[in-house]
Amino acid sequence: MIEAQELTKVFRDRKRGEIRAVDKVSFRCQPGEIYGLLGANGAGKTTTLRMLATILQPTDGTARVAGFDINREPEKVRANVGFLSTATALYGRLTAKETVEYFGRLNGLNGGALKKRIQELFALLEIGEFADRRCDKLSTGMKQKVSIARTLVHDPPVMVFDEPTVGLDVMTARTIVGFIRDCRTRGKTVIFSTHVMSEAEKLCDTIGIIHDGRILTEGALAELRSRHGLQDLEDIFVKTVEAQA
Amino acid sequence: MNLRHVTTVYRKEMLDTLRDRRTLVSMIVVPLLLMPVLIFGMAALSIKLIQRARREGAAIMLLGAEHAPRLAARIRGAEGFQVVPPAEDYARRIEDKKLRAAIEFPPEFEERLAAGEEVADLTVKIYHYQGEIRSTFAVRNLQKLLGDYRDQVIEQRLAARNLSPDILEPFRTEEENVASPEKVSGALLGGLIPYIIILLSLTGAMYPAIDLTAGEKERGTIETILASPVSRTALATGKFLAVFTASVATALLSLLSLAATFTFAPQLREMGGERGRQLFNIALSAKGVAAVLGMILPLAVMFSAALLAIALLAKSYKEAQSYISPLMIVVILPAVASILPGIELDAKLALIPILNVSLVSKEILTGTYHWNYIVLIFLSSCLYAAAALGIAAAAFKRESVLFRT
Ligand SMILES: Nc1ncnc2c1ncn2[C@@H]1O[C@H](COP(=O)(O)OP(=O)(O)O)[C@@H](O)[C@H]1O
Ligand SMILES: [Mg+2]
Numbered sequence: 001m002i003e004a005q006e007l008t009k010v011f012r013d014r015k016r017g018e019i020r021a022v023d024k025v026s027f028r029c030q031p032g033e034i035y036g037l038l039g040a041n042g043a044g045k046t047t048t049l050r051m052l053a054t055i056l057q058p059t060d061g062t063a064r065v066a067g068f069d070i071n072r073e074p075e076k077v078r079a080n081v082g083f084l085s086t087a088t089a090l091y092g093r094l095t096a097k098e099t100v101e102y103f104g105r106l107n108g109l110n111g112g113a114l115k116k117r118i119q120e121l122f123a124l125l126e127i128g129e130f131a132d133r134r135c136d137k138l139s140t141g142m143k144q145k146v147s148i149a150r151t152l153v154h155d156p157p158v159m160v161f162d163e164p165t166v167g168l169d170v171m172t173a174r175t176i177v178g179f180i181r182d183c184r185t186r187g188k189t190v191i192f193s194t195h196v197m198s199e200a201e202k203l204c205d206t207i208g209i210i211h212d213g214r215i216l217t218e219g220a221l222a223e224l225r226s227r228h229g230l231q232d233l234e235d236i237f238v239k240t241v242e243a244q245a
Numbered sequence: 246m247n248l249r250h251v252t253t254v255y256r257k258e259m260l261d262t263l264r265d266r267r268t269l270v271s272m273i274v275v276p277l278l279l280m281p282v283l284i285f286g287m288a289a290l291s292i293k294l295i296q297r298a299r300r301e302g303a304a305i306m307l308l309g310a311e312h313a314p315r316l317a318a319r320i321r322g323a324e325g326f327q328v329v330p331p332a333e334d335y336a337r338r339i340e341d342k343k344l345r346a347a348i349e350f351p352p353e354f355e356e357r358l359a360a361g362e363e364v365a366d367l368t369v370k371i372y373h374y375q376g377e378i379r380s381t382f383a384v385r386n387l388q389k390l391l392g393d394y395r396d397q398v399i400e401q402r403l404a405a406r407n408l409s410p411d412i413l414e415p416f417r418t419e420e421e422n423v424a425s426p427e428k429v430s431g432a433l434l435g436g437l438i439p440y441i442i443i444l445l446s447l448t449g450a451m452y453p454a455i456d457l458t459a460g461e462k463e464r465g466t467i468e469t470i471l472a473s474p475v476s477r478t479a480l481a482t483g484k485f486l487a488v489f490t491a492s493v494a495t496a497l498l499s500l501l502s503l504a505a506t507f508t509f510a511p512q513l514r515e516m517g518g519e520r521g522r523q524l525f526n527i528a529l530s531a532k533g534v535a536a537v538l539g540m541i542l543p544l545a546v547m548f549s550a551a552l553l554a555i556a557l558l559a560k561s562y563k564e565a566q567s568y569i570s571p572l573m574i575v576v577i578l579p580a581v582a583s584i585l586p587g588i589e590l591d592a593k594l595a596l597i598p599i600l601n602v603s604l605v606s607k608e609i610l611t612g613t614y615h616w617n618y619i620v621l622i623f624l625s626s627c628l629y630a631a632a633a634l635g636i637a638a639a640a641f642k643r644e645s646v647l648f649r650t
Pocket of ligand 2: 045046047163
């Protein structure tokens with residue numbers, strides 16, 4: 001479960017001055033549900049998700065993630081979140097197995113339990129044959145699999161994906177999309193961000209259109225369609241953003 | 246802070262950084278090779294120079310040799326000179342370093358000398374190149390020869406008057422060295438060694454520090470690790486310990502390699518003759534090595550923390566290197582100052598970071614233990630180290646540093 005309450009982030013940039021990257025964002029995402037943040041570049045998606053994953057601290061507002069407050073218990077929040085984005089690279093000089101082991105240990109696993117979990121994940125994701133190869137020697141698809149294993153090693157109830165398919169080829173992107181669906185099936189709370197309309201249409205139970213740091217409209221695809229009297233998500237998106245401007 | 250997280254991060258960072266070729270070279274290869282190469286190199290060089298000087302001799306020219314046939318014969322027969330035929334352009338040749346010195350005898354030099362002391366104002370002139378080392382050597386050798394000859398003439402004159410040569414020496418002076426041989430020589434090499442070890446403990450930490458901070462940003466792994474449950478403090482601590490390990494390992498390896506060089510090559514001391522003995526006869530006891538290492542520990546803490554804090558500001562490997570270069574100079578300056586003659590440890594210098602450790606290590610390696618300074622320096626180094634650690638820990642908590650755009 002994720003509950004964001006008026007999350008706000010202000011960056012102070014030397015050249016641009018104060019940037020209100022996220023402005024009073026509130027939403028709610030239940031277990032077994034996928035919430036999609038749909039927005040253009042610079043809308044504030046990454047900043048929102050980083051705050052949920054406690055990588056950044058909110059300037060104002062808060063959120064509860066898996067029952068923990070992001071401001072008060074950030075380490076417990078991280079222990080219950082799997083975070084994956086195109087910016088979360090792997091350590092090139094570690095092997096696939098060492099990588100997953102490392103993050104398993106940081107999540108409190110060790111000994112037999114860790115070994116068993118790694119075997120499970122590697123079988124599930126078909127990592128076995130390149131388990132002992134260094135990550136910088138792996139193909140993009142293989143790297144994605146290792147990244148998925150890395151986010152899943154502690155079996156977190158909440159998954160956060162920040163534009164996970166950006167820059168990936170079609171096949172690898174499909175693997176990721178399938179993986180996100182799997183997470184929902186297994187009852188996880190999933191939030192993900194994208195600027196690709198079709199991806200949002202296909203995956204999300206609830207879509208939040210974010211622009212200039214604010215969520216302008218929110219609801220299931222069907223709700224959005226009837227509310228705006230439009231069929232195509234792209235039309236809905238453009239209309240909403242233009243109405244704001 | 247979760248200690249298990251710290252050890253997990255530490256072990257991973259060690260594994261990761263030891264797979265980096267740059268780290269391996271700066272942490273293991275350089276310290277192991279530098280000491281023997283440096284020491285054997287210095288020995289070989291000094292031997293070669295001495296041998297060449299002996300073999301070739303300094304080129305000198307005799308002007309007006311016909312006025313001093315006996316003295317000229319002596320010079321020709323002496324070792325270390327190579328007499329070339331007289332020529333007009335001796336001054337230019339000296340300037341061109343083709344000739345080391347020219348010696349000019351006045352007309353009828355030996356005859357007038359034989360005529361007796363009434364003939365004053367007899368001057369033998371030596372032309373040379375001031376400050377040029379081989380010219381200086383040639384002049385010194387010529388002076389010695391002339392001095393011997395002068396003494397002989399005086400003795401003859403005294404004998405002619407039935408006087409004892411003792412009349413010219415109402416008393417003698419004598420110099421005796423009371424410092425142990427280690428201390429005399431230690432001043433030469435002993436100053437250089439702590440300087441090199443301090444420098445190595447910095448360079449050994451440099452690549453890991455960059456790799457584990459700016460390197461993570463450049464490769465995009467920083468967000469991956471920040472999304473894990475590890476706290477920033479535990480992360481910073483694990484990284485610090487890894488960099489510190491690299492720093493100490495580099496210093497330790499260079500000390501061991503130094504000790505091994507001296508242990509396995511005692512003939513080094515003999516190789517360079519008198520000069521070699523002076524250079525290499527340093528007191529390298531286990532106690533000295535341990536004490537120097539002990540003094541370097543807080544310095545390694547300071548270097549590691551400072552390097553981490555600085556490299557964390559950078560977004561890329563390159564940028565980090567450009568930030569660190571000025572730091573190298575800040576370290577090299579006081580370390581170099583410690584080699585300068587005449588700089589002696591006192592209470593004020595004992596508070597200057599790096600310089601203090603360099604100076605006290607020099608003393609330790611030459612067998613002197615000023616315990617009050619040693620304690621003072623150790624404590625002040627610890628203080629600086631703690632300050633650097635505080636800065637590094639604070640840097641790891643700043644979003645504007647971790648996510649610089
Ligand atoms: N660390 C930062 N410092 C300053 N400004 C930032 C920082 N991170 C993001 N921003 C700014 O905040 C705004 C939102 O960025 P971001 O959350 O990355 O958007 P998105 O992920 O939707 O493209 C942008 O204007 C961006 O330039
Ligand atoms: Mg983004």
